[in-house]
Amino acid sequence: MKPAIALPLLGLAPLLGASDLLVKALGIALVALPLLSLFGLLLPVLRRALSGHALWxxxxxxxxxxVGLAQLLMQAFAFELHRALGPFLxxxxxxxxxxxxxxxAGPGAGLRQGLLFAACALLLGALRELLGHASLLAHGEWLGLGALHWQAAADGLPLFASAPGGLILLGLLLALVRLKP
Structure with missing residues (x-):
């Protein structure tokens, strides 16, 4: 059964709220990559043991x-970032x-999905912070990157820092990907 076109887009839902800053996008990408990889490795075992509704x-x-383990680890090692990401984890x-x-799709499906998610998170986070805040790596101290912060002299457009602006940018990026030359 091939999922409908809207179903894969649901996987990008955490990005709308958690990518207004590049540091937050980097944080959710660093959580999502091992999480999806591990889930992808355990899924074939689950498929052999369960089927139908029990599989779901x-x-x-x-x-x-x-996800609960990932949240506990983030609370222990990056508490401020955990608080900033809130329910999006x-x-x-x-x-x-x-x-x-x-x-x-094989044992590498989780890793492929994690890499795609991380790439989308980083691209969307960088664009939203550049356009919305006119800065890069604000709050970098949450991940030990405080000295790398860059701030433009002008202000950004606050629309892109909000969730609707994230949805607009995500839609534009998806349209660019689907654009045929």
Whole structure:
């Protein structure tokens, strides 16, 4: 069963709120990459043990456990960033569940999805911070990058720092990707 075109876009939902700063986008990318990779490695085991609705419930439980562990690790090692990301870390269960909807694509599917998610997060985070705040790596101290902060002399456009601006930029980026030469 191939997922509908709108289903893969649900996996990008955490990016709308968590990519207004490049540091937040980097943080969610650093959590999503190992999370999706590990989920992708455990999914074939889950598929062998469960089927039908039980597979979905098992996958939801597995995604919840992995996201919970990721949140605990982030609280322990990057508390300020964890607070800044808020509930968007929990939304990382959506890209995990997207892997269940896709036909079995091998053990590398989680890694591929994680790399794609991380690339989208970093690109969207950099664009939103540049356009919305006219800066780069603001609050870099959350990840130990405080000395790399750059601020433009002019102000940015606040629309791009908000969630609707993130949705607009994400739509433009997806349209550019789908544009045929």
């Amino acid at each position: 419930f098992g996958a939801l439980l597995l995604a919840g456990v992995l 929990a939304l990382l269960a959506l890209p995990c569940l997207l892997l269940v909807a896709i036909e079995p």
